Amino acid sequence: MAGTAVRGRLTWQIATVTSVMDETASVRTIALQAPDWAGHRAGQHLDVRLTAEDGYRAERSYSIASAPGEPVALTVERLADGEVSPYLTEELRPGDELEIRGPIGGYFVWEGDDSVTPLMLVAGGSGVVPFRSILRHRSHLGSTVPVRLLYSARSQADVIYRDELGQEEAGVEVVYTLTRQQPQGWTGHRGRVDKSMLAEVAWHPDQQALAYVCGPTPFVETVASSLVSLGYPAQRVKTERFGGIGGT
Numbered sequence: 001m002a003g004t005a006v007r008g009r010l011t012w013q014i015a016t017v018t019s020v021m022d023e024t025a026s027v028r029t030i031a032l033q034a035p036d037w038a039g040h041r042a043g044q045h046l047d048v049r050l051t052a053e054d055g056y057r058a059e060r061s062y063s064i065a066s067a068p069g070e071p072v073a074l075t076v077e078r079l080a081d082g083e084v085s086p087y088l089t090e091e092l093r094p095g096d097e098l099e100i101r102g103p104i105g106g107y108f109v110w111e112g113d114d115s116v117t118p119l120m121l122v123a124g125g126s127g128v129v130p131f132r133s134i135l136r137h138r139s140h141l142g143s144t145v146p147v148r149l150l151y152s153a154r155s156q157a158d159v160i161y162r163d164e165l166g167q168e169e170a171g172v173e174v175v176y177t178l179t180r181q182q183p184q185g186w187t188g189h190r191g192r193v194d195k196s197m198l199a200e201v202a203w204h205p206d207q208q209a210l211a212y213v214c215g216p217t218p219f220v221e222t223v224a225s226s227l228v229s230l231g232y233p234a235q236r237v238k239t240e241r242f243g244g245i246g247g248t
Helices: 002-009 085-091 125-141 195-201 217-229
Strands: 013-022 027-033 045-051 057-063 073-077 097-104 119-124 147-153 172-178 210-216 237-242
Touching (some): 073 125, 125 210, 125 237, 217 237
Parallel strands (some): 119 210, 147 172, 210 237
Antiparallel strands (some): 045 057, 045 097
16 A cells, blocks of 8 residues: 555646646746545655656656645746746646646654644755645644744845735744845844854753754855854754745
8 A cells, every 4th residue: 555655646647727826926836626636744745747849858856835735736936047937937827737747855854743842943945845735734723833934035025825825824034134125114033044043042951942944055054054053953853945045
């Protein structure tokens, strides 16, 4: 049975686009209908494969933006030199089909079976995507686990899921830092996430929080090493990274 499940996850299948929604000027959320989807866990990702008319294929991995039990959704940031993201964010329309494979990954996941241990989520740019899945999963479960999200973006206009994250929910605190441009009257943090900012925002190590860090590689390395130097055990700092500057 387990072998069958693994083969199913690693088999390409056709999914139909049911809706697209622009989150920012360069970021779009894509909802999919995948009849053979076996379900996913909060924090997992999947692969997307595009095939050109001449047979050339390009594959990319994207975090799943939807919670377990919800239809599969991806949130994709357009990269100027990308092979896949420009098509997904500019040309894809409802009714179009995509080849997908997944879900993939068992490390960077939150099951929601612990209602006591605080969560420290640190996102750089589109690294916030898997945290949307985690936060939605928490909400669907009716979990009371305390969550603190530190989200780094270039500007307020670059904040993904701005309206959704702006909705107050008991036990969830969202803290922003804007690295390049702040609106008039901005009272939040400024600049890149560093040890000093984490010392101010993160749960104290004595609270034994579980940390998840997602974003561009330099961002993740800085945040993870800073959390460890502040007293977080390295095994309680889970990381997921991707290439590019990621908007932080």
